[in-house]
Amino acid sequence: DIQMTQSPSSLSASVGDRVTITCRASQDISKYLAWIQQKSGEAPKSLISDASTLQSGVPSRFSGSGSGTDFTLTISSLQPEDFATYFCQQYTTYPITFGQGTRLEIK
Amino acid sequence: QVQLVQSGAEVKRPGASLKISCKASGYNFKINYIHWVRQAPGQGLEWMAIIDPSGGSTDYAQKFQGRVAVTRDTSTSTVYMEVSSLRSDDTAVYYCARQGDRYLDQFDYWGQGTLVTVSS
Numbered sequence: 605d606i607q608m609t610q611s612p613s614s615l616s617a618s619v620g621d622r623v624t625i626t627c628r629a630s631q632d633i634s635k636y637l638a639w640i641q642q643k644s645g646e647a648p649k650s651l652i653s654d655a656s657t658l659q660s661g662v663p664s665r666f667s668g669s670g671s672g673t674d675f676t677l678t679i680s681s682l683q684p685e686d687f688a689t690y691f692c693q694q695y696t697t698y699p700i701t702f703g704q705g706t707r708l709e710i711k
Numbered sequence: 712q713v714q715l716v717q718s719g720a721e722v723k724r725p726g727a728s729l730k731i732s733c734k735a736s737g738y739n740f741k742i743n744y745i746h747w748v749r750q751a752p753g754q755g756l757e758w759m760a761i762i763d764p765s766g767g768s769t770d771y772a773q774k775f776q777g778r779v780a781v782t783r784d785t786s787t788s789t790v791y792m793e794v795s796s797l798r799s800d801d802t803a804v805y806y807c808a809r810q811g812d813r814y815l816d817q818f819d820y821w822g823q824g825t826l827v828t829v830s831s
Contacts, residue, residue, distance in 0.1 A: 653811070702757070
């Protein structure tokens with residue numbers, strides 16, 4: 605199975621901050637990585653596919669980059685509604701696997 | 712608009728079986744694969760299974776092989792997942808999710824989740 609490792613596991617930041625979350629795959633997954641946001645008590649929501657393609661309706665302050673084994677999610681200027689848990693997901697090989705999550709908290 | 716609406720919360724005894732549903736609407740049901748993902752309390756996301764609604768073919772994560780069965784009813788655009796021999800560590804929120812249009816694609820829509828509690 606492909607292991608997905610996110611860092612950090614948790615992060616405290618303030619409104620307006622720029623934050624970056626990283627995700628590393630245990631083997632080459634090309635561009636087949638998604639970033640998923642999950643707010644407390646809600647279903648997950650897709651933000652980014654193919655490492656860098658923003659989903660319809662997702663604010664442009666979110667961006668993704670990377671390919672192969674190393675990927676990043678950047679939020680350019682944190683807004684109050686961005687405090688949530690973020691997961692990366694590889695979808696190139698079964699079983700599909702997720703990172704352990706990064707909890708983004710208000711400082 | 713695309714919607715995946717799941718069945719309601721369940722409470723089961725250890726050893727029992729469970730069948731939850733995911734009703735799709737707002738698109739051609741046969742085109743997009745449907746996945747099942749679960750999330751134990753306070754934990755991350757775990758992929759369980761996939762079904763091709765067109766032909767009914769399935770694939771399962773190895774740990775669920777033989778204990779989970781995913782089926783579909785094209786007449787009602789509904790996917791079902793049955794989990795047998797329930798254990799306490801099956802307590803989780805179970806989500807169905809639609810795969811995008813491509814062979815390799817993200818999950819573009821998610822159901823609201825079904826909370827399953829396994830307790831004696």
